[in-house]
Amino acid sequence: DAGVTQSPTHLIKTRGQQVTLRCSPKSGHDTVSWYQQALGQGPQFIFQYYEEEERQRGNFPDRFSGHQFPNYSSELNVNALLLGDSALYLCASSSLRSGNTIYFGEGSWLTVV
Amino acid sequence: KNEVEQSPQNLTAQEGEFITINCSYSVGISALHWLQQHPGGGIVSLFMLSSGKKKHGRLIATINIQEKHSSLHITASHPRDSAVYICAVNYGGSQGNLIFGKGTKLSVKP
Numbered sequence: 001d002a003g004v005t006q007s008p009t010h011l012i013k014t015r016g017q018q019v020t021l022r023c024s025p026k027s028g029h030d031t032v033s034w035y036q037q038a039l040g041q042g043p044q045f046i047f048q049y050y051e052e053e054e055r056q057r058g059n060f061p062d063r064f065s066g067h068q069f070p071n072y073s074s075e076l077n078v079n080a081l082l083l084g085d086s087a088l089y090l091c092a093s094s095s096l097r098s099g100n101t102i103y104f105g106e107g108s109w110l111t112v113v
Numbered sequence: 114k115n116e117v118e119q120s121p122q123n124l125t126a127q128e129g130e131f132i133t134i135n136c137s138y139s140v141g142i143s144a145l146h147w148l149q150q151h152p153g154g155g156i157v158s159l160f161m162l163s164s165g166k167k168k169h170g171r172l173i174a175t176i177n178i179q180e181k182h183s184s185l186h187i188t189a190s191h192p193r194d195s196a197v198y199i200c201a202v203n204y205g206g207s208q209g210n211l212i213f214g215k216g217t218k219l220s221v222k223p
Binding site for chain 1: 117153154155157158161199201212213216
């Protein structure tokens with residue numbers, strides 16, 4: 001079981017550009033959550049997807065959008081990148097059937113220059 | 114405002130010492146998680162608690178619902194335990210929607 005996999009692991013973008021980050025949940029998990037972790041801070045909840053719908057959303061602007069596919073994998077898209085979007089983006093998967101234990105990916109390090 | 118407070122922020126210990134990290138939260142929760150994050154970034158879930166106490170190897174996690182407080186203990190600490198330990202909570206039964214503390218950076222010296 002590969003656990004939660006994220007790609008890419010590192011990337012550098014320029015201000016104003018758009019980025020797409022990808023996440024494959026742990027096998028058997030149907031819920032995917034995305035978090036942003038700035039350097040030296042705890043992760044902040046961006047949004048959560050379940051059954052291809054955004055179920056909950058944190059305090060992030062509309063520049064942050066996402067998608068969940070029928071195979072439960074998910075994408076996080078960020079438009080009009082700002083320097084302040086530089087962070088580690090973490091994906092976490094879970095499932096009620098699996099007792100709500102949460103599994104995290106290794107994260108995608110985004111640097112905006 | 115929902116907040117999760119951890120203490121201490123930084124902790125340095127000698128190998129073999131008993132470690133305690135504390136977490137407090139402001140309102141009722143459905144579950145509390147203790148997580149470990151290594152410098153590479155990946156997060157590992159150590160415990161999920163809604164009441165009582167759990168033990169896994171040298172790690173022990175306790176929670177007091179009435180006092181809205183949880184502790185993570187590490188017995189016989191080892192340099193490989195060096196990491197950031199994060200407390201996170203689920204409010205209102207929201208599966209996977211976690212509110213995180215800022216973490217406790219633990220360094221265990223040989």
